[in-house]
Amino acid sequence: MAEQRRTMMGNQAITQGALEAGVRVAAGYPGTPSSEIIQNLADAAAEHDLYVEWSINEKVSLEVAAAASLAGLRSLCAMKQNGVNVASDFLLHLAGSGVRAGMVLVHCDDPGALSSVNEGESRHFARMLELPQLEPGDFQEAKDMTKWAFELSEAIGNLVMLRSVTRLSHASGGVVPGTIPAPQGRARFDHHGTLLDQGHGPVSSSPVGLKHRRQQEKLKKAVELFETSPFNTYAGPEAPELLVITSSICNLYVKEALALLGLAERVGVLKLGTTWPLPPKLLQRNLERCERVLIVEEVIPFLEENVKIAAAEMAGEIGAKRFHGKRDGTIPASGELNPDIVIKALAGLLEVPYQARPAAYDRLAGELAPQATQERELAFCPGCPHRASFWSLKEALALDARDGFICGDIGCYSLAMRPTGYGMLKTLHAMGSGAGMASGFGQLGRFGMDQPVMAVSGDSTFYHAVIPALINAVHQKSPMSLVVLDNSGTAMTGFQPHPGTQANAMGQPVPPVDIEAVCRSLGAEVTVCDPFDLEATRRAAVELLADQSTAKVLILRQLCALSPQRKGYKPYDVWVDQDKCLGDQCGCNRLCTRVFGCPGLAWEKESGKARIDEVICAGCGVCASICPQGAILKSERA
Amino acid sequence: MAEAKLRQDPYNLIITGVGGQGNVLASRMLGNVLTSQGLWVTIGETFGASQRGGSVMSHLRVSAQGSWSPQIPAGRAHMVLALEPLEALRVLVTYGNPETKAIVNNRPILPMAAIAGKSQYPEGQQLRDMLAQLTAQSWSIPATDRAMELGASIYANIIMIGALSATGDLPVSRQGFQDELERALGPAKVATNLEAFDLGLAMVRG
Numbered sequence: 001m002a003e004q005r006r007t008m009m010g011n012q013a014i015t016q017g018a019l020e021a022g023v024r025v026a027a028g029y030p031g032t033p034s035s036e037i038i039q040n041l042a043d044a045a046a047e048h049d050l051y052v053e054w055s056i057n058e059k060v061s062l063e064v065a066a067a068a069s070l071a072g073l074r075s076l077c078a079m080k081q082n083g084v085n086v087a088s089d090f091l092l093h094l095a096g097s098g099v100r101a102g103m104v105l106v107h108c109d110d111p112g113a114l115s116s117v118n119e120g121e122s123r124h125f126a127r128m129l130e131l132p133q134l135e136p137g138d139f140q141e142a143k144d145m146t147k148w149a150f151e152l153s154e155a156i157g158n159l160v161m162l163r164s165v166t167r168l169s170h171a172s173g174g175v176v177p178g179t180i181p182a183p184q185g186r187a188r189f190d191h192h193g194t195l196l197d198q199g200h201g202p203v204s205s206s207p208v209g210l211k212h213r214r215q216q217e218k219l220k221k222a223v224e225l226f227e228t229s230p231f232n233t234y235a236g237p238e239a240p241e242l243l244v245i246t247s248s249i250c251n252l253y254v255k256e257a258l259a260l261l262g263l264a265e266r267v268g269v270l271k272l273g274t275t276w277p278l279p280p281k282l283l284q285r286n287l288e289r290c291e292r293v294l295i296v297e298e299v300i301p302f303l304e305e306n307v308k309i310a311a312a313e314m315a316g317e318i319g320a321k322r323f324h325g326k327r328d329g330t331i332p333a334s335g336e337l338n339p340d341i342v343i344k345a346l347a348g349l350l351e352v353p354y355q356a357r358p359a360a361y362d363r364l365a366g367e368l369a370p371q372a373t374q375e376r377e378l379a380f381c382p383g384c385p386h387r388a389s390f391w392s393l394k395e396a397l398a399l400d401a402r403d404g405f406i407c408g409d410i411g412c413y414s415l416a417m418r419p420t421g422y423g424m425l426k427t428l429h430a431m432g433s434g435a436g437m438a439s440g441f442g443q444l445g446r447f448g449m450d451q452p453v454m455a456v457s458g459d460s461t462f463y464h465a466v467i468p469a470l471i472n473a474v475h476q477k478s479p480m481s482l483v484v485l486d487n488s489g490t491a492m493t494g495f496q497p498h499p500g501t502q503a504n505a506m507g508q509p510v511p512p513v514d515i516e517a518v519c520r521s522l523g524a525e526v527t528v529c530d531p532f533d534l535e536a537t538r539r540a541a542v543e544l545l546a547d548q549s550t551a552k553v554l555i556l557r558q559l560c561a562l563s564p565q566r567k568g569y570k571p572y573d574v575w576v577d578q579d580k581c582l583g584d585q586c587g588c589n590r591l592c593t594r595v596f597g598c599p600g601l602a603w604e605k606e607s608g609k610a611r612i613d614e615v616i617c618a619g620c621g622v623c624a625s626i627c628p629q630g631a632i633l634k635s636e637r638a
Numbered sequence: 639m640a641e642a643k644l645r646q647d648p649y650n651l652i653i654t655g656v657g658g659q660g661n662v663l664a665s666r667m668l669g670n671v672l673t674s675q676g677l678w679v680t681i682g683e684t685f686g687a688s689q690r691g692g693s694v695m696s697h698l699r700v701s702a703q704g705s706w707s708p709q710i711p712a713g714r715a716h717m718v719l720a721l722e723p724l725e726a727l728r729v730l731v732t733y734g735n736p737e738t739k740a741i742v743n744n745r746p747i748l749p750m751a752a753i754a755g756k757s758q759y760p761e762g763q764q765l766r767d768m769l770a771q772l773t774a775q776s777w778s779i780p781a782t783d784r785a786m787e788l789g790a791s792i793y794a795n796i797i798m799i800g801a802l803s804a805t806g807d808l809p810v811s812r813q814g815f816q817d818e819l820e821r822a823l824g825p826a827k828v829a830t831n832l833e834a835f836d837l838g839l840a841m842v843r844g
Contacts, residue, residue: 172681174678252708338711365730420691
C-alpha cells in the first residue's frame, strides 16, 4: 500500500530520496540552507546503517563521500553555495576521474542572501566542470529527483549535482514517501586495474586528454537521458502566446502568477528539471511552439544564456525568437524572486491588468506603512556571549587609541558589523578570511601602517579555515591577534558538532580537538578568558594589543545562549533597582539601553528609567557589570 | 480519507512574530494538523532572521489541490496570526486586504531602535485602531500574559492556535491538535498545552 502524503521540508524530502536510493555514506559542512540534509541523515544513521559525518570543511566532505563511491557505496555530499567554492578544487579533479557507486552533490543556493553574505550561484560549476545539473521544481520532486540522481550517476559513471534553493530547502510541502531498502553491499576499493579502467584501476583525472574526452562522453549520455526525463514537463496550450521556461522553486511562482492572472489558456510553461546540459530535442520541440519566450530563474541568467545558445544553434529549424528575462530587465538580475515579481513580468508582457486588492486599501496601507515598517535590527540574542566579547574588545581598542580594528568572518558574530556588536567588524568575507586578512594587515607596518589588527573567528570556523591562516601568521611573524569566540558549537546553523565537541554527527563519543592546544602547538601565545568577565577580558585584550611582536590568540569561551545545555536555564535573576537608577539624570546617556543594546533591557517611558523585560532576559547578568550606578542587580538562582 | 472543505482554496495564513517566539514550531504543528485532514499544506518560513530581534514570518498555504508557492502574493492573506502587535501591522500593510482577519497577541517586543530611544513604538490604542482599519475582523488577546501564568512565554503560540481554531476558518479541531501534540511533544506535555489551546479558544469564542 502506498504511504500517505506528508508535509516535509525540502531538505527532509531530499534526505528521504537519498534513503530510498540506498545511500550509505553522507558528509557535509553545515551552512544555511543546506544543514538539515546531513542532520536528518545522521539521525537516520543507526536505523539504516549509514555512516554520516560533519566534516571539517566542504572540500574534505566531498573527499570523504568520494571515497565511499570508489569503494562501491552510494554517497551524498551536502553544502551551501559557498561550500562549492571551497570544494571546487577537488571537485574539478573528481569530475575528471569519475565515480563508481552513485554519488550526488546537493548544493543549496541562497537567492536573496537570506542567511548569507552573498547570493552566489553554484549552477555555473556544473557547466564549468562539465557535470550534469538537476533542479527539483517542488517538494515531491526534491525527493524523487534525489533518488533518481543516484541512478543517473551510476548510468554515466560520474558525480551528479542537484541544486536546491532556500525557498525549497526550508519550505515544506506535500510528499508521498516511498520505501527505504534494506542496507546492502560491502565496501571495497578495487585498485589493481590500469589507470584507464574506471571500474578497477587507480583513480585520477589523468591521463587528462583521454579522461576529459571520456568525461564529455558521460555528459552526452546524460543529455540523452534528459531528452525523455519525466522531470521536464510542459503544461499549457499547444501554441501559446508566450512560452515560459523555468526551473526550481520559480516553477511554483509561475504557477501562482498564471492562476491569479487567469493566463493558463494563453501561456505555456516548460518546467526544466535537468538544467545542464539542456536536452536539445526537447528544447527544440518546445521552442517551436511560439515566438516569444520568458525565462524565470534565480539568480544569474544561467538557463537564459544556455537556452539562447541552443536557440542560436537550432535557428535554422526554429527561426528567430524574442527572449525576455534578466538580460532585458523583465526579471530582476539580482535578489530572490517571488510570485509578485513573476505576476508583474507576465502582466506586463501580455498586457493583462492585475490588482491584488482595492486601491483604497493600498492607499491606507501606504499611509500606515511608516509606522509598520520600522526596522527590527537583528541583534545578538539576550545572554549571547558575543555581545560581551565585543563590548570588551571595543573598550580595549579605545584604550589602545591607535585606531585598531577587527577583521571578521562567517558566523553569528558576523552581526557585529551592525550595532549589535557595536559595528566592530571592519571586514567580512569568507570562512577564515578574518584571520587571513589580519595576517596580511599585520605585515603593513613596514609601509607605515600603525594600526593594530585583530581577527575574530568562531570555534567551528577555526577548524574549517582559520588554522592555515594562523599558521601563516605565525610563520610570517605577522603581528596580529586572533580572538576565538568559542561558544562550543556551530551555533548559527543549529549546533552541529565540530572537531571540538565530544560527540560526532551520529552522537557517538569522539576525542575533542582542543583549540588552545592546537594554537600553542603552532607556536602562538594563548590566553583564555570568560567573556562574561568583562574586566578580565578587557585586560587580556589590552595586553594583546600592547605587544604585537608575534601572532597571539585570545580564546573567549562561554556557551551560546541557545545551546542545548543553556537553553531555558537562567543563571541569574536580574532586575533594576528603581531607586538607584537615575534615568536621564544619570549622565550615563542610557548606557544600558542605548549603547549596550541587549533586547532584555527596556526603557520605561513613564518612569524615565531602565527595566528588565522578564520574558526576554536570559539571566546572563552581564549588564550588571556595565551600569555606572550599580542599579542593575543580579542574584544567583537556586 | 475525506478531504476537509476550505472556504478559500488556497487558504493563505501568515504567522508572524519576532525571532525566538516559536513561530516555526507553531507553523509546523498547524501544518501537521491540517495535513492529517487530507489537505495539502505548503509552508514558507523566514529562517534568516531567526536570531532574536528580527521580524519572522511563516506563510501557510492550505489547499485541497496541491502545493502552492511558499511565498503568498502581496494582498492575498486570509488570516494573520501575530505573536507581536507591530508585526501584525507590518504584515497587513503588505499582505492584507479588506477581507483579511487577524488574531494579535497584544504584548509588544520593542525593536532595538525603540529600546535605544531612536524610534517610537506605537501606543497600544493607536496600534489597535490601525489594525482594525486594515482588517475585516481582528482579535487582540493577552496571549503572552496568559502564557506566563501557565509557566512559560512559549505557550503563547499554542494559545494563538487555540484562538485560530475558534474562528472556524480552518479545520483545526481540539482532537486533531491533541493528536499532533502527542506525536510531536510526547504525552507528558499534552495537558498544559491543551490548557493553553483551550485558553485561546475561549478568548475568541468569548
